[in-house]
Amino acid sequence: MHRLSVLELSRGLAAGDFSSVEITRHFLDRIGSSNDLLNAFITVTEERALEQAAAADQRIKQGTAHALTGIPIAHKDILCVDGVRTTCASKMLESFVAPYSATVVEKLDQVGAVMLGKTNMDEFAMGSSNENSCFGPVRNPWDVSRVPGGSSGGSAAAVAARLVPISTGTDTGGSVRQPAALTGTTGIKPTYGRISRYGMIAFASSLDQAGVIGQSAADAALMLETMCGFDTKDSTSSQQPVEALHNELEGDLKGLRIGVPDVFFAEGLSDGVKAQVEAALNVFESQGATLLQVSLPHLHLSVPAYYVVAPAECSSNLSRFDGVRFGHRCDNPKDLDDLYRRSRSEGFGPEVLRRILTGTFVLSAGYYDAYYKKAQRVRRLINADFQQAFEQVDLIMGPTSPTTAFPLGEKTDDPVSMYLNDIYTVGVSLAGLPAASIPCGLSEGLPVGLHIIGDHFCERKVLSAGHQFQQVTDFHTLRPEGEGA
Amino acid sequence: MSWEIVIGLEVHAQLATRSKIFSGSSTTYGAEPNTQASLVDLGFPGVLPVLNEEAVRMAVLFGLAVNATIDQRSIFARKNYFYPDLPKGYQISQFESPIVAGGEITIDVGEDQKQTKTIHLTRAHLEEDAGKSMHEEFDKHTGIDLNRAGIPLLEIVSEPDMRSAREAVAYLKKIHALVQYLGICDGNMQEGSFRCDANVSIRPSGQKELGTRTELKNLNSFRFIERAINVEVERHIDVIESGNAIIQQTRLYDPDKNQTRAMRSKEEANDYRYFPDPDLLPVVIEDALIEQLRQQLPELPDARRTRYENELGLSSYDAEVLTNSKSHSDYFEALCATIGDQTKLCANWVIGELSAALNKDGLDPQQSNVSPDALAGLLARIVDNTVSGSMAKDVFVAMWQGEGSADDVIDAKGLRQISDPEAIATLIKQVMGNHPDQLGQYRDGKDKLFGFFVGKVMQAAGGKANPAQVNQLLKTLLNENS
Incomplete structure (x- = not known):
């Protein structure tokens, strides 16, 4: 049953082949037997899930079901779910029970999706390996000695191991796409503003965007479509009409112009990843697409620009965690300063502290112009580069991540090498573009992701290309074997 | 040595919107602590601010009223600092692109108040208020009331154009009247709807360069403002003339002792790390909105004052006193409308007996025990010689105490004037x-x-x-x- 895609499960539910309660129990059992090893879930909401499943079965019987009604899903533990613990994988929020639901959560509740639980992540979505979690690292089902990527590592590992058919994730600099690449799953983050950020605990507000990690572009399209749309509670959400996605992916690749930037294939890219990505591009070409060289002259500045903008926003966004109203509070504070200092030092992990300090620094008087303002300028230049490229091409493609999944602990002492893992993804985030990572083969037994980048609000084009690719390849159906599987 | 006093003022006017600037919570004053604080006001994880357009319209009205430039693309910024009554750890304010830039108002100056002086505004910007810390009510603890957190404020910053405490008060009274005429602030200083900080410095007469300033905080009546500035100026002179230097700092005025004292033992330069708030889009104000609001501008105090002098024939003094307060002026107009053609008599009564009675009971003209209609009834009896002016004062006292209409009181007391x-x-x-x-x-x-x-x-x-x-x-x- 867990081998079925969301669309297959949906058809099975409609046909009465199984009930939502049955599949919900099935996946809950899988979580029960595998989560100790993979650590993909922080919280499993069994009771709530079974109630939702029973309600979904009723709805299916009444004939008022949506395609996602009764489908088990998971939410990254950064999305607030009313009455459910929402931790952001931080000691700061270890016992925080959200008093309201995120807009995304409400939308998926409304169509009758069944939430199995909250997935593990890097603390406050800061990390590329899911090792920065106060609940411990997530393991990659393809090789449990390796990381699943991050920050949505729990969602990616859970889908890769089929502990859940599909999950939400969030992406600030690559946090949906990079773990999708490292776990052989399909991940998409839409255009900035497509999905309401209300109820998604903020890391870097101008970059944060929810997305989906699933088994295929078609599955992801179904869930993404449900999550999109303007929300009066989020002033930065877009009023651009939402395109139908999941029934609109058919077509062919003939005449599709694919831009291939040099900079994506420069130094730092591993040979194995390079080979698989080039092979994938050849598939597109063989299906009638045209590959064109495009130039993104400022993209090499994206990592430093990102690591100024994101920490700056983070340092301010995380100020509300002060031990006064909610979250961790230190024992017996001597005075106000002591309350702040100890509550925050104890509540946040080292990577979060590093980014708060970096962000505080770059916003400080005397440094603001040199760092924050300059980074914003770089951001505009990168966006302009992409805009220019999209005058010539429909999509841009390259590798999602320079390497396959790396061993746990390999980069934990070297933040810069960890940050370089985001080299292909953060520029896209700075430009607010929609992008997906789809599996395009294995290198030494580990999945490689193909990065598909579209122009603003061209989610359908991105997913459609991914779907066409998945019609003629079977990389997305490859599954890990062994311990984690 | 002769010293020149230099004063600049920052006014925080609470905008009279029904809901807060970034949330739907009510802004009613005086509710039980923390009953008007939503998840947004409490700064819960994941919540986002949504701008109340009404606050923007009010700020634009103010800008138009002072002939300022309306920035058609203004930006909200975060002012970052930690304090328990600041739930998010930052205040949403405006920094680089305020909604209102420049502008000016005119005040009367000189011994006889016959000259005028233009005071320039630097800017006016929108921001959210913080909550309230209550240090006295709880033993060894501080209580936090977040009802006020998120109330919209218009911070109106003047240039350092004022040269005496009297000018400062004249300026403040002008702004105070203006925001009430515009209907954008109730002007209640006791409840903190209209607050003022004063930046004060002195310099040798003739010197161009400004002296070191101190900032006086939370001056909540016109009388205290004048006294606080005067006492602070004296302190500056004493300090400098005794060979010491003024330290730039924030000081609190203590009205009981009539002295100012430093708010913090050491003055640390705060670095608020302002940056544009990524949760809010730039505020774009279309020309059409500006034009629409311009049409909606009510008659403003200066215009009304001129009209009182030129059309109603009131003295400059009467016209000024009446128009300084919109509610007094509105009362006066209602009175005139009822009785007709007795503007001087109406003015005398509003400025005299009515204002005295209102002041004594701490009431606003809208809350007056004697309505404009009722007072018009009394004035009609003066005009038709039923009672004399001095008898009318007794009748008014009785009316104020609820003894009925002017005629009721006159009859009951047998006060009808002999005019046969x-x-x-x-x-x-x-x-x-x-x-x-x-x-x-x-x-x-x-x-x-x-x-x-x-x-x-x-x-x-x-x-x-x-x-x-x-x-x-x-x-x-x-x-x-x-």
Whole structure:
């Protein structure tokens, strides 16, 4: 049953082949037997899930079901779910029970999706390996000695191991796409503003965007479509009409112009990843697409620009965690300063502290112009580069991540090498573009992701290309074997 | 040495919106602590601010009223600092692109208040208020009330254009009147809807460069503001003349001791790390909105004052006093409208008896015990000579105490004025008959005795005779047989 895609499960539910309660129990059992090893879930909401499943079965019987009604899903533990613990994988929020639901959560509740639980992540979505979690690292089902990527590592590992058919994730600099690449799953983050950020605990507000990690572009399209749309509670959400996605992916690749930037294939890219990505591009070409060289002259500045903008926003966004109203509070504070200092030092992990300090620094008087303002300028230049490229091409493609999944602990002492893992993804985030990572083969037994980048609000084009690719390849159906599987 | 005083003011006017600037919570004053604080106001994880357009419209109205530039693309910024009554750890304010830039207002200056002076505004920007820390109510703890967190404020910053405490107060009264005329702030200083900080410095007369300033915080009445500035200026002079330097710092005025004291023991330069708030889009104000609001601008204090002088014939003083407060001025207009063609009488009563009674009971004209209609009823009795002006004051006191309409009180107290010429003549003749000596002296040329006869006649009439008629008849009768 867990081998079925969301669309297959949906058809099975409609046909009465199984009930939502049955599949919900099935996946809950899988979580029960595998989560100790993979650590993909922080919280499993069994009771709530079974109630939702029973309600979904009723709805299916009444004939008022949506395609996602009764489908088990998971939410990254950064999305607030009313009455459910929402931790952001931080000691700061270890016992925080959200008093309201995120807009995304409400939308998926409304169509009758069944939430199995909250997935593990890097603390406050800061990390590329899911090792920065106060609940411990997530393991990659393809090789449990390796990381699943991050920050949505729990969602990616859970889908890769089929502990859940599909999950939400969030992406600030690559946090949906990079773990999708490292776990052989399909991940998409839409255009900035497509999905309401209300109820998604903020890391870097101008970059944060929810997305989906699933088994295929078609599955992801179904869930993404449900999550999109303007929300009066989020002033930065877009009023651009939402395109139908999941029934609109058919077509062919003939005449599709694919831009291939040099900079994506420069130094730092591993040979194995390079080979698989080039092979994938050849598939597109063989299906009638045209590959064109495009130039993104400022993209090499994206990592430093990102690591100024994101920490700056983070340092301010995380100020509300002060031990006064909610979250961790230190024992017996001597005075106000002591309350702040100890509550925050104890509540946040080292990577979060590093980014708060970096962000505080770059916003400080005397440094603001040199760092924050300059980074914003770089951001505009990168966006302009992409805009220019999209005058010539429909999509841009390259590798999602320079390497396959790396061993746990390999980069934990070297933040810069960890940050370089985001080299292909953060520029896209700075430009607010929609992008997906789809599996395009294995290198030494580990999945490689193909990065598909579209122009603003061209989610359908991105997913459609991914779907066409998945019609003629079977990389997305490859599954890990062994311990984690 | 002679010193020049330099004062700049920052006014925080609470905008009279129904809901907060970034959430739907109510802004009603005086609710139980923390009952008007939503998840947004509490800064819960994941919540986002949504701008209340009404606050923007109010800020634009203010900008138009002071002839400022409206920034058609203004930006909200975060002002970052930690304090328990600041839930998010930052205040959403405006920094680089405020909604209102520049602008000016005119104040009266000089001993006789006959000259005018233009005070320039630097800017006015929108921001959210913080909550309230309550240090006294809880033993060894501080209570936090977040009802006020997120109330919209318009911070109005002046250039350092004022040269005396008196000018500062004149400026503040102007702004205070203006925001009430515009209907964007209730102006209540006790409840903190209209707050002021003053930046004060001195420099040797003739010097161009500004002296080191201190900032006086939370001055919550015009009287305290004037006293606080004066006492702070004296302190500056004392410090400098004794060879020391003024330290740039924030100081609190203590009205009981009439002195200022440093708020913090050491002055740390705060680095608020302002940056544009990524949760809010730039505020774009279309020309059409500006034009629409321009049409909606009500008559403003200066225009109203000119009209009172030119069209109603009021003195400059009366016109100014009346128009300084929109509610007094509105009361005056309602009164005039009811009684018609008695503007000077109406002005005297609003400035005199009515204002005194309101002040005594701490009431606003809208809360007056005597409505404009009721007062018009009384003034009509003065005009038709039913009562004299001085009797009317007694009638007003009775009306204020709830004893009914002017006619009710006049009847109940038997205050109806004697204006029948024959009755008055009879009284006069009696008085003349009772005082033959004085009558003789008067007729011999001792004119001063006229007042004596007026007094005696009024006495005989129990104070109810029409004074003008008494005067006139007395003159006739005293001189008649001579």
